Amino acid sequence: IYTSEDEAQARARIGGTLISLMVDEGQNVAQGQLIGIIDEARYGAEVQAGLANANAAKSQAQAASASANQAPANLDAANAMANKALADYNRTKMLYDQGVYAKARLDQMQASLSAANAQVRAASAGVSAANAQANAARSQASAATAQAGVASAVRAQGRIYAPKSGKVTMAPIPRGSVVMPGEIVAFIAAGTPILRLRAPEADAKLLKTGQSVPLVSSNGEIIGQSIISKIYPLVENGQVKIDLQTNGGEHLVGERVDVALPIGNRDAIIIPKSYIITRDGFDFVMLLKGDKAFEIPVQRGQSISNAAIKDGVEILSGLEINDVIVAKAK
Numbered sequence: 025i026y027t028s029e030d031e032a033q034a035r036a037r038i039g040g041t042l043i044s045l046m047v048d049e050g051q052n053v054a055q056g057q058l059i060g061i062i063d064e065a066r067y068g069a070e071v072q073a074g075l076a077n078a079n080a081a082k083s084q085a086q087a088a089s090a091s092a093n094q095a096p097a098n099l100d101a102a103n104a105m106a107n108k109a110l111a112d113y114n115r116t117k118m119l120y121d122q123g124v125y126a127k128a129r130l131d132q133m134q135a136s137l138s139a140a141n142a143q144v145r146a147a148s149a150g151v152s153a154a155n156a157q158a159n160a161a162r163s164q165a166s167a168a169t170a171q172a173g174v175a176s177a178v179r180a181q182g183r184i185y186a187p188k189s190g191k192v193t194m195a196p197i198p199r200g201s202v203v204m205p206g207e208i209v210a211f212i213a214a215g216t217p218i219l220r221l222r223a224p225e226a227d228a229k230l231l232k233t234g235q236s237v238p239l240v241s242s243n244g245e246i247i248g249q250s251i252i253s254k255i256y257p258l259v260e261n262g263q264v265k266i267d268l269q270t271n272g273g274e275h276l277v278g279e280r281v282d283v284a285l286p287i288g289n290r291d292a293i294i295i296p297k298s299y300i301i302t303r304d305g306f307d308f309v310m311l312l313k314g315d316k317a318f319e320i321p322v323q324r325g326q327s328i329s330n331a332a333i334k335d336g337v338e339i340l341s342g343l344e345i346n347d348v349i350v351a352k353a354k
Contacts, residue, residue: 034208324338
């Protein structure tokens, strides 16, 4: 059977509708060539939703970062107020000790100092909280951006490329059909065209790479030559797979041709086909005995051509070695 060294399969990676198919049977394609596009609305919606989530997360992250940047200023202001409250308390305490201010004045300064210190603690906690919120917002923005990138990558897997260079032998799915993940969109015959056959394991042992194998027609005529390029080392169901390199020419993938495997020699009687007389479904030849010729029945075998006899026929019975035959009279 004529085939190719490899058969590549272009498969769908995601499910959806095959909205575009750029190849047809018999067309040559190059490795990496875009041959089909699968579109699934769900993936497009996921991409848009992912981008929207990413933009919203980025806005929140910017707002959180602005708050985090403002928090140290609030802490500085609280520290300044706390320092002023401490100075006022110390001055009031000194005057209280001298009997200038009453105890109520000192208690008022003490309360102001406590409130200022509380504001400092709140502002310091606000700085930590603002930084944590900003970090969390930035992490959410990164996650949303990554999710949008994943959705875009999944959608991009809807583009089907030729895995190898070769000829498209079959594109079984028409444009507009719904395909499932892993479904084959196109079969591609890749590599060098070869002739592949299976021989019985006993006969395969007699063959070797580089050996010439004739191509023959249905009537046994030699129509070409081939060379054994590879003998596979695996026996399957008692047969061995063999690859042959042919002498060129355009052939259909799967086209059958007969070959004459040189698996041994035997003696045979071969005569020109023109010497055979066929009458009433029986075959005869003119056997010469002395100076007389008379018809004898023979059983013919397969047609065989060689260097000595171009259009020959094997005789299975009726003739013996050294018999002399003559051509039929015209």
